[in-house]
Amino acid sequence: MPVSHTATAPEATTNRALRAFLHGLPGVDEVGARARAQDLSTRSIKTTAKAQAIDLAISMVDLTTLEGADTPGKVRALCAKAALPDPADRTVPRVGAVCVYPDMVATAVGALRGTGVGVASVATAFPAGRAPLEVKLADTRRAVADGAAEIDMVIDRGAFLSGDYLKVHDEITAVKEACGPAHLKVILETGELVTYDNVRRASHLAIRAGADFIKTSTGKVAPAATPPVVLVMLEAVRDHHAATGARVGVKPAGGIRTTKDAIRQLVLVNEIAGPAWLTPDLFRIGASSLLNDLLMQRTRLTTGTYPGPDYYTQD
């Protein structure tokens, strides 16, 4: 008989115990999970509901730039946009956070001072995560010391796929500790985990190890934040809440480019985890090009016409 997800997870943290816990979780039927996500994608969001959804989505965006070619100037421009997404319309809410590489944290923190927008940083040898633990911890501590309020860490997919759940668990726990007051978002890189069973297990593993958020992807691997993957992760946080009363956030990242994509994600949140998750504290969308589309759709709703793409800054 499988171990119930609502059962208390085993006390002793050994690889054997973790394995028993994770493999005792109910399976995910791929066909069914896809069908449910597809079914929810046909919910029709219009007018008032759409206006509400767009503002909510804007406030959930982790405006991201993760390029080798990032410069302080580019990061400052991004920060300006994060604090005031549409200078022509000051009713637009600010975004959830700005997400940058660790070496850009100080720049971003300086640029965002007084705006209320936090800085998230992909510490822990992003995106591959292939570095010794002490390097990852140093990366994390430095980003936090520079003022990052949120750390996005990648899990060791190699360890996970080879069944070394303890290694993954202990790394997350150690990084969580190194985060201090900063929030920890754990990137599962679902495109490399391949199966939905793995996504569910990795979600529970990350939650158990102390993640404040579970995040789909680095954005460097496709497929990234597909609706069925997000659905499975939302089920995991919902189940964790049912079992413990604690709420863990979810952050899809990668491939969410249009308002329609974002609204579909919100529908998933609403109907799978529940309306309590419809807040930037518990749901974020990692994106770079999404914001402009949200702004365009917002203008279209308020003025009735589409502005051209040139009305919005490109970075």
Add this chain to the structure above:
Amino acid sequence: MIFEYAPAPESRSVVTLRETYDLFVDGEFAPAEGGEYLTTLNPADETKLAQVAVAGEADVDRAVAAARRAYDTVWSRMSGAERGKYLFRIARIIQERSRELAVLESMDNGKPIKETRDVDLPLVAAHFFYYAGWADKLRHAGLGPDPRPLGVAAQVIPWNFPLLMLAWKIAPALATGNTVVLKPAETTPLTALVFAEICQEADLPPGVVNILTGAGETGRALVEHPGTDKVAFTGSTEVGRRIARSVAGTDKRVTLELGGKGANIVYDDAAIDQAVEGIVSGIFFNQGHVCCAGSRLLVQESIAEELLPRLKDRVAKLRLGDPLDKNTDIGAINSAAQLERIRALTDSGTDEGVERWSPACDLPSTGYWFAPTLLTGVSQAHRVAREEIFGPVLSVLTFRTPEEAVAKANNTPYGLSAGVWTEKGSRMLWTAERLRAGVIWSNTFNKFDPTSPFGGYKESGYGREGGRHGLEAYLG
């Protein structure tokens, strides 16, 4: 925050309703000889949609004669390839007019637009395409070297899937060279009448398809008419019995698709979230107006406590309301009479001591509505575990061993469908082999496809529709 979906009603403007609809006989619309009409209502708001002629015995005579003439002079002589062309043409017109048909079906039946649009209409077109493909290949169907049509088919269909049942009946009949007289249900005749227009649009030879509207008396006159060679009926077991009696001793061929009380078996190793989805679609699809609905949930006792809260949580999220709203999951009950029957049967469960649960949900003040309902603490002896409720009411039973699951699943006079939920392949096959049901779904429910035969065991009827097997019912 509260995330409200805005109402998103589908426009009715794609549908042009006529004040009155006449019978479709010999390629023409003509009034019934008796001059009598019945009114068809929108069950979601009880407004009148149209008046529809009631066919009497004289009309049945005319329609059967027209079908016979068309059979003898045109349709049975035509090559299969030619018949196939007509069917392909009909299928394409259905696709072209699918928006109109979906909206009309929703208005007449009460089912949500997302089901008519995303399930019914694609399947209707697919059935015509599928059987169109068979029309010139009948000799290769494995039904003998030179299979022959039977003649005139009398077809009576129910109100739960008006247009889909029409497709299930008419497409294989025409593909095999038979002509038909079809009677749609009295509460949902409108899409069949639009289908009659489609037959005209496709230049189908007059008399090949005839549509007679009316109630039970019309159906009886059609089924008992001596000029027909085949009776095909989908509906209640009670009426099916009467039909079987009335054709006994004649040389008519009969297929009956009757009631069901399908078991949905959930083992403790099932993918639980998807099983919950399957349970919901098994019983709440089309408001439970599905003969193969999974109306008896058999859940393994060891996970019942975990599964039921998830199920309730999910059912509470179903959106009930305007069938034409794209966000609606559950529409209206088809008629006042059916609503009464659902109420009576559900109340009988409460009287017998089962526990009843429905989510807090506002029902519209007009129209026929019934909140999705779970009955727990049900045992095999309760009426709600034995009789078909044909509504959004799920009876929940538990079992401890696979043997017990199979015994309980089979302990019913019906045998139309069953679902089995397990991640273990060997257990799936072990269970499926032992279930006495025509369709067994594995880790899914209520999936239909024109290539897949459908039909029942025991009191769920006899004969198969769909697939290659569906041809057999129309070939001698």
